[in-house]
Amino acid sequence: MVRAASEKLWWTFRTEHTLWTDFMRAKYCSRVHPVAKLVRTSDSHTWKRMLAVRDEAERAMGWRLFQGRVNFWWDNWSGLGPLGRLYPFPGVSYSRAPLLDFVTDGVLDLFDHPDLALAGLQVDLSRLGQGPRDIPVWRPASDGMFSFATAKSFLRPARLVDPDPFLARCWHKHLPFKVSFLAWRVFWGRLPMDDVISRFGHVVVSRCWCCPAPAFDSIAHIFYSGDTARAVWHHVFASLGLQSRHRSLRTLIASWGRSGTHNPLRSFVLCRLPYLVLWELWKHRNGCLHSRDTPSVARVMFGVARGVVECLYRRWPGQHILPPNWRMIVSYLEAHVPRRVIRSVRWSPPSSGSLKLNLALSASEGGAAALVRNQGGGLCYGVSWSRQGETIRGLFRVLFSCLTWCLDGGHRVLVVETSVRDLEAYFDASATTPWYMDDVVSRLHFLCSCGTINFMLCSPRANLPTQALADWALDTPGETAFVTFADLPPRVRALLIHDDVPYVSFDFADPP
Structure with a gap:
């Protein structure tokens, strides 16, 4: 720094x-x-x-x-x-x-x-x-x-060794930083506990204040093997219907994420729940030690429930408003079964009097293609380009070629459609683009000012002919123009003919 x-x-x-x-x-x-x-x-x-x-x-x-x-x-x-x-x-x-x-x-x-x-x-x-x-x-x-x-x-110097993936799992979005940082300190053993202090040569008379039976105050005892910790973990496992074989806190957390579920809300809560439990056990220990509170599993579970509710509110501010009651949260998670939504995906034609320009990048680096089609789906113009190391610039090359062809032909209303999400920022004049693409951005904005050009994102399944042409371009280096339907490769022609047949996609949505 x-x-x-x-x-x-x-x-x-x-x-x-x-x-x-x-x-x-x-x-x-x-x-x-x-x-x-x-x-x-x-x-x-x-x-x-x-x-x-x-x-x-x-x-x-x-x-x-x-x-x-x-x-x-x-x-x-x-x-x-x-x-x-x-x-x-x-x-x-x-x-x-x-x-x-x-x-x-x-x-x-x-x-x-x-x-x-x-x-x-x-x-x-x-x-x-x-x-x-x-x-x-x-x-x-x-x-x-x-x-x-x-x-x-x-x-920052390059890492000589890969970071521990177990420690990387401590950091979750919508989880408070203090909770993730505490979990990181627990797994590294960086807490002022009696077992840590004794390693520095200090003679310590140790006693755990957060359990009914006195025991040695250590990280393993407070967060895993103590009476309060075991009761809390057992209650969490039993209420969620989880089963796990573990011999230490590390194996317990490592086996936590192995229980797969098709419920996204339940998965969201489960991946953050163990770190909230660690935080509440730490608060419980400090309260018993410094504030003379009595050991209470119910108080720990109330804090865990409140932490879960706060995480849900940060992720979905207008949904899943729940009270800090652990039983109600578990019942809500079990009843919250997402419904399957079936959508049809297909290429949609442009409006009357306009053309649609589809862009695609090849699966391997170096190929790009663009197709200009009318309202009936017929081919008006197409370009493919391939050169190793020019992925993004190759995409703009075919885009500029098709835009110039459309504007020279008097077509001022165009729709640019692609599945490349990074391209959206270049069409937005208020977005910040990389400095080394200034020449490309200035030319794109000039061409857009010559007509009415709208940008749209689409699913890759709705852009299969252009994708196939971009893959074909890898075997044909340089630029190739297509003026008629017969000039296209056979696979691209077959996909264009059957482009009106919709594809079915499955998605999950929250229940009404």
Whole structure:
């Protein structure tokens, strides 16, 4: 977190013009570029912190070129890092030459630097002169904006071992953080119990206050083997009709999720219930120890029932309003049997005077296809594209090809339908899209402004002809256009003919 905060300071220093950043530039970088500045013992602590993460931060920074006034040698405009370190020419540390000095007729001119020309520098200069200034980009974030979360994930070292899946099950959505954190501490043995304290060499006279019979105060006793814990676990198992063989708390929790059920509401409660029991047992133990409460299984079960009700309210605020009564909750779960809903899935034709454009990606990476059809389901135009490593851009390529064909033909009312959910954000002008897709997004919004284009999501079973064409494109690299029905592959033609036959899908819904 300290290094992420230092990166935030460096990002602010490099991208903003405030009183603090102007002061730091005047004090430390009056003659030398900040990336080329060397650390000195007389520097301030804040400046040393910033220089400690400078190389990593500069590697994660990029630039959208609009004016070309970034430093040619020290700003990471090429993606290779500072060129002044890769090719240390004489006097380059003090160079303030902008990138614009190396551009001739809109093309990067490296005639005086053959070493750089052989390095294969590639830069997009198509936007030069189209903006007021060059914009910094934070590459770890999809939107290009710096955030503390992306900085921490960028700096966080890779795990050498996989995390324990048993501990990962402690964290559930709609479960309070304090409950999940306590369960994590229980399984790690990080609680101030007498058995833990005794491991540090302290002599402890131990006694459990939450059970009628005095016993040693330990994690296993409080949460599993004590009289109160055994009574609570037995009551929960008996009321829910669960059976499990366990010899410790860990085996009890591990075998808890093996009881499968087709009731989504019951599954929701069961996967969170053991951690609520652990939390209430911990509260019961502290109440008996510090508040002199008497041991009570009923009080623990009341807390468990209240925790279940609160979880249900967080998940469904307007449904499943229940009192904190464990018997009523169990009866409600047993009576709540979802009904099976049968739906027909098929391709729906567009309205009169409009066309429908279906998009699909291949099952394997690299293929994309699009089909334009009229109200009768007939083929108007189709495109397939395949190239390894261009999945999303290939999808936009076929989309732009079909949109251009429709607009050139005078068709201004279109419906774009696909099962690719990630495509929805690109049609929404208010949504944040990845910075490296700016050229695609700007072209898409321009084409959408030329007509009335509506976006729809559909089931993959309602888009089978386009899906089959995308799979076929994997064997035919490049772009292929289809103007007539006979040009399509045989499997795609067969699916188009039988596209009016609905498919049946089964789903579950809450009872009325």
